[in-house]
Amino acid sequence: MADPSSRPLYSDYGYQDDDSHTQQQRRATGINIFGLSNNNSSSGYHLMPSGGHEMADLNDSAPGLGISNMGSASNAHSQSPDPTHHARMSPPETPHSFHNLLGDSTNSSPRHQPDPSFSPRVANSQGTPEPYSEIWAPSMPRSARNSNTDLTDASEKVKEMPRTQQREITPSSSSRDGPPIPKIVEPRKDEMDDEFDDEIFYKKFAEPPKGCSSSRDIHQPRSSWLSITIYVLSVYSTVGSGIWLVTAILQPRWGHKIASGASLSPSTATTLAALLAKTIEMSFVTVFVSCIGQVLTRRAFIRKAHGMSLAEMTMRNWVIQPGSLITHFETLPSSSLTLLGMLSLTATLAASFYTTASDAMVSPKLKSGSWESKELTGYVRASYANAAYVREDCPYLFNSTEDIHAAESCMNVQFSGQSYRNLLNYMNTWTAINRNGTVVSTDLKKRPGGTTLLHDNTTMHGSWIETEHGDVAAQFEDLGRIINNVTLALPHPGVYAASTLKENGILQPDDLAGVGEYTVRAGVVSPSVNVMCVDMDKKELAPLVYTQWPHSKNTNTDVPGQKKGWAGWTGEVPQPLDKKGKDYYLNRTDVDDIFKWGPKYERRPPVFQMYPFDFNLLTNATVYAADSIYTLGKAAASTNYTLCQLRSWVSPNCSTEFNISGTAGAVLKSHCEDGSDENAYRRSFPADQGWSLPSLDWKWLADQWRLSMDLNGGAVNNNASNARILTQLALHEPELPASQPSMAEALAVYSSSLIMISAIDTPFRHYWDQDPEKYPTNVIPEAPGFAQTFNASLITQEYTSGHTQRWQNIFYVILVLVFAINLFCLGYFIMRSGLVTDFTEPQNLFSLAINSPPSNSFHGSCGGGPEKRHLVVPWKVAYAPSANHFFFQDTSTGKEAEMETPGGLSTGAEYEKPKTTSYKRLSTSRTWL
Numbered sequence: 001m002a003d004p005s006s007r008p009l010y011s012d013y014g015y016q017d018d019d020s021h022t023q024q025q026r027r028a029t030g031i032n033i034f035g036l037s038n039n040n041s042s043s044g045y046h047l048m049p050s051g052g053h054e055m056a057d058l059n060d061s062a063p064g065l066g067i068s069n070m071g072s073a074s075n076a077h078s079q080s081p082d083p084t085h086h087a088r089m090s091p092p093e094t095p096h097s098f099h100n101l102l103g104d105s106t107n108s109s110p111r112h113q114p115d116p117s118f119s120p121r122v123a124n125s126q127g128t129p130e131p132y133s134e135i136w137a138p139s140m141p142r143s144a145r146n147s148n149t150d151l152t153d154a155s156e157k158v159k160e161m162p163r164t165q166q167r168e169i170t171p172s173s174s175s176r177d178g179p180p181i182p183k184i185v186e187p188r189k190d191e192m193d194d195e196f197d198d199e200i201f202y203k204k205f206a207e208p209p210k211g212c213s214s215s216r217d218i219h220q221p222r223s224s225w226l227s228i229t230i231y232v233l234s235v236y237s238t239v240g241s242g243i244w245l246v247t248a249i250l251q252p253r254w255g256h257k258i259a260s261g262a263s264l265s266p267s268t269a270t271t272l273a274a275l276l277a278k279t280i281e282m283s284f285v286t287v288f289v290s291c292i293g294q295v296l297t298r299r300a301f302i303r304k305a306h307g308m309s310l311a312e313m314t315m316r317n318w319v320i321q322p323g324s325l326i327t328h329f330e331t332l333p334s335s336s337l338t339l340l341g342m343l344s345l346t347a348t349l350a351a352s353f354y355t356t357a358s359d360a361m362v363s364p365k366l367k368s369g370s371w372e373s374k375e376l377t378g379y380v381r382a383s384y385a386n387a388a389y390v391r392e393d394c395p396y397l398f399n400s401t402e403d404i405h406a407a408e409s410c411m412n413v414q415f416s417g418q419s420y421r422n423l424l425n426y427m428n429t430w431t432a433i434n435r436n437g438t439v440v441s442t443d444l445k446k447r448p449g450g451t452t453l454l455h456d457n458t459t460m461h462g463s464w465i466e467t468e469h470g471d472v473a474a475q476f477e478d479l480g481r482i483i484n485n486v487t488l489a490l491p492h493p494g495v496y497a498a499s500t501l502k503e504n505g506i507l508q509p510d511d512l513a514g515v516g517e518y519t520v521r522a523g524v525v526s527p528s529v530n531v532m533c534v535d536m537d538k539k540e541l542a543p544l545v546y547t548q549w550p551h552s553k554n555t556n557t558d559v560p561g562q563k564k565g566w567a568g569w570t571g572e573v574p575q576p577l578d579k580k581g582k583d584y585y586l587n588r589t590d591v592d593d594i595f596k597w598g599p600k601y602e603r604r605p606p607v608f609q610m611y612p613f614d615f616n617l618l619t620n621a622t623v624y625a626a627d628s629i630y631t632l633g634k635a636a637a638s639t640n641y642t643l644c645q646l647r648s649w650v651s652p653n654c655s656t657e658f659n660i661s662g663t664a665g666a667v668l669k670s671h672c673e674d675g676s677d678e679n680a681y682r683r684s685f686p687a688d689q690g691w692s693l694p695s696l697d698w699k700w701l702a703d704q705w706r707l708s709m710d711l712n713g714g715a716v717n718n719n720a721s722n723a724r725i726l727t728q729l730a731l732h733e734p735e736l737p738a739s740q741p742s743m744a745e746a747l748a749v750y751s752s753s754l755i756m757i758s759a760i761d762t763p764f765r766h767y768w769d770q771d772p773e774k775y776p777t778n779v780i781p782e783a784p785g786f787a788q789t790f791n792a793s794l795i796t797q798e799y800t801s802g803h804t805q806r807w808q809n810i811f812y813v814i815l816v817l818v819f820a821i822n823l824f825c826l827g828y829f830i831m832r833s834g835l836v837t838d839f840t841e842p843q844n845l846f847s848l849a850i851n852s853p854p855s856n857s858f859h860g861s862c863g864g865g866p867e868k869r870h871l872v873v874p875w876k877v878a879y880a881p882s883a884n885h886f887f888f889q890d891t892s893t894g895k896e897a898e899m900e901t902p903g904g905l906s907t908g909a910e911y912e913k914p915k916t917t918s919y920k921r922l923s924t925s926r927t928w929l
Contacts, residue, residue, distance in 0.1 A: 214886055218837040230290050231829060240283070248803075249812075252801055259512065259799070267513075277359070278355060291829070293840040347817075350817040361815060368795055378497055380780070385695045387697060389779045412708035415705045418453065422749055434740075442473075444736070452490070460669075463488070465653060472734050482534070486745055488531075488755075489654050498764075516798075518797055519658065524764040527755045528651045529748050533645075534644075536642070537640050552569070564610045570622070591643075604624055615723060616634065616720070617723040619712040625696070633726060635728055638732045646747065647694045652681045653681075655679035
């Protein structure tokens with residue numbers, strides 16, 4: 001405490017009058033910032049030389065730690081003849097432990113020369129002292145050898161101190177007649193905090209770290225739990241990121257492992273991948289931040305190294321909190337250009353987008369693979385167009401033993417229903433073309449081919465084949481007759497059954513959460529129907545019309561001038577064999593070579609009961625040993641008639657393409673007569689392979705089909721609607737119309753349902769290869785039949801770990817960076833023998849900083865935080881062996897502070913009017929959390 005008889009100082013460095021002493025008593029007792037007692041003793045601290053001991057001068061000191069032996073005036077005089085000895089003591093914020101901290105004095109005590117500035121707020125530019133072994137120790141009495149030169153220098157500097165708003169300090173008696181002591185700067189009266197004790201504040205700055213002896217070593221061996229944890233995380237992050245990178249490169253397809261019905265559902269797989277990616281990301285951030293901390297802290301230990309700056313300490317925040325690059329961008333210029341800074345920026349980028357990269361490159365998602373060749377298996381139960389099997393396969397309601405026509409009735413409903421739908425849909429297609437103004441080519445390949453339905457859920461698209469025979473103009477030029485010859489090929493319906501067969505292992509849309517799809521191109525035969533319609537006049541037809549034969553028995557119809565053969569007219573048609581047992585091919589016609597009738601072709605022509613009336617059709621399906629059925633029609637617009645032949649076979653010139661999607665449905669298409677089609681059925685056989693002829697069995701199904709739609713209604717002039725539509729499409733000019741289909745095209749589409757039904761569960765090959773003795777009717781009664789393989793190419797969707805868009809390849813960079821940095825960190829940890837305390841971690845940084853001496857290089861940063869100049873100050877971690885104490889040491893030269901402070905070193909001029917602060921308002925507010 002100050003001497004009661006001492007006089008306080010005014011700001012003009014003069015003494016107060018005695019009558020102002022009462023004012024001094026009303027104030028708090030003067031703050032003894034220099035450690036001076038009333039008996040002129042000192043409680044300061046001085047620097048203990050390296051290798052010394054703090055108790056070496058114990059015999060020269062008075063009782064009590066740190067109290068000089070100055071109990072009497074005489075003793076005081078002998079110990080310190082300088083009357084202003086107290087003015088030369090070190091200020092509280094710069095203990096004597098800092099050698100040369102207060103300037104380069106050339107007096108007799110250069111090692112412990114005090115700074116002339118007495119204010120505890122005067123900044124010093126020397127930083128924290130070296131060597132590390134020097135510590136704070138209790139001060140001993142000053143030697144009497146201190147020269148008066150010190151007093152003079154101190155007095156001169158005191159005089160130069162600026163006048164400012166100050167708080168008075170009671171001087172000691174020994175300095176009453178000496179030079180004035182500068183007054184301590186204090187806040188303005190209106191900003192004073194009544195609860196703040198300045199004496200304690202300044203005293204704390206003067207205290208040595210006597211209570212901070214490190215309880216643990218800064219090095220932790222590899223066997224410590226922290227080291228093991230970091231090693232485990234580093235290995236996990238490295239292995240995990242490596243697996244993620246390899247997975248993204250290989251893009252494995254998970255097949256049945258990830259499916260709706262599998263043990264791992266698609267949603268679970270996606271969640272699991274995201275979870276694992278997040279753990280890799282978190283472990284990566286943890287490992288990299290630890291690696292940065294180890295590198296910087298170890299650098300701070302090395303005496304010859306640069307140390308670490310605050311800007312470098314904040315690099316860990318970039319990875320943990322990438323937004324700090326924006327909120328604290330001032331740290332970038334000084335740290336981002338270093339090797340460690342660039343590595344940290346790279347790690348920040350990688351960590352920020354790793355989860356996104358994982359989702360794009362690794363997370364399982366539906367993805368189509370590439371085309372692959374595979375043998376598929378399907379089941380076969382009957383030969384093509386087997387009427388017996390089609391009849392039994394129809395879902396008739398009644399017992400066939402009670403109603404022998406039950407199966408036949410079922411077939412008629414099935415045929416008529418699907419055939420009318422096909423014709424109506426074909427008409428709708430052409431109507432839409434006309435409304436849109438689309439010009440349809442006369443090239444048969446480019447004209448609509450019609451559709452039919454399989455199992456009411458799969459659309460089958462047909463294709464026109466053998467189109468070289470469908471050029472009406474060329475046929476007319478060659479033969480002088482209008483010939484409308486078309487062949488429609490349908491996809492094989494058995495491909496649908498084979499593709500959905502479990503034995504083939506193709507994931508169905510239902511297995512892929514109802515949204516998957518796949519495509520199969522099968523090298524199988526395609527069921528086809530050929531329709532050839534020829535324009536003929538009445539005379540040319542006469543050999544084929546019963547009413548025109550000699551001795552025919554005719555009756556008149558309701559139509560004037562129309563005759564009709566009697567009811568038993570079919571009995572008068574000559575038999576296939578004459579009396580000599582030779583084949584008899586009936587009458588010759590002008591179109592025998594077109595239809596291939598007569599002995600030359602060994603085919604009999606049809607015979608009709610009469611000439612049909614306008615808009616009516618007649619049908620003959622009873623020609624002996626024939627492979628065809630015939631229909632004869634007449635349009636009102638012409639006097640000629642149109643005779644059409646329908647027959648069917650399986651074509652080897654096509655492949656069947658089956659596409660099924662959980663969102664778009666199923667589609668079957670025939671891909672025909674394409675020289676580049678590697679899946680065409682004919683490619684599976686030699687070039688000279690003989691192919692199947694038109695089916696003889698198909699005629700019986702065709703006869704049932706025409707009955708279901710009464711295509712022979714012209715025999716009674718029923719004027720049926722279907723007959724009216726078809727006859728109006730007959731060609732009377734040698735070209736295909738651009739606004740509507742031809743009669744042959746319409747009949748082919750009309751009968752496409754018959755072709756489709758004829759091919760269900762039939763061979764994928766062009767022949768029946770089962771034992772005829774075992775299966776005389778060419779039907780396998782037991783389901784599912786026999787297995788038959790066929791070549792196919794397929795592209796399927798499966799849950800795949802890979803990207804779906806080309807631009808997502810950029811995320812490979814993220815995956816590579818994370819793996820590479822993980823390898824670097826793992827290698828670094830392996831090379832080091834354990835870990836050191838990471839002083840970049842907030843808790844460790846705070847513990848070390850609060851137990852370190854103040855630094856003038858951070859002048860002005862205690863309130864609003866560090867500024868740009870503070871971020872580049874290098875720091876080292878120093879150690880005091882005697883006190884077992886670690887602390888931060890400022891290794892800067894002080895030039896940075898001089899450049900930032902006007903007038904060079906800090907003086908009392910800095911402490912003019914105190915700046916406005918929000919501390920009092922904030923300290924008295926209430927907290928909500």
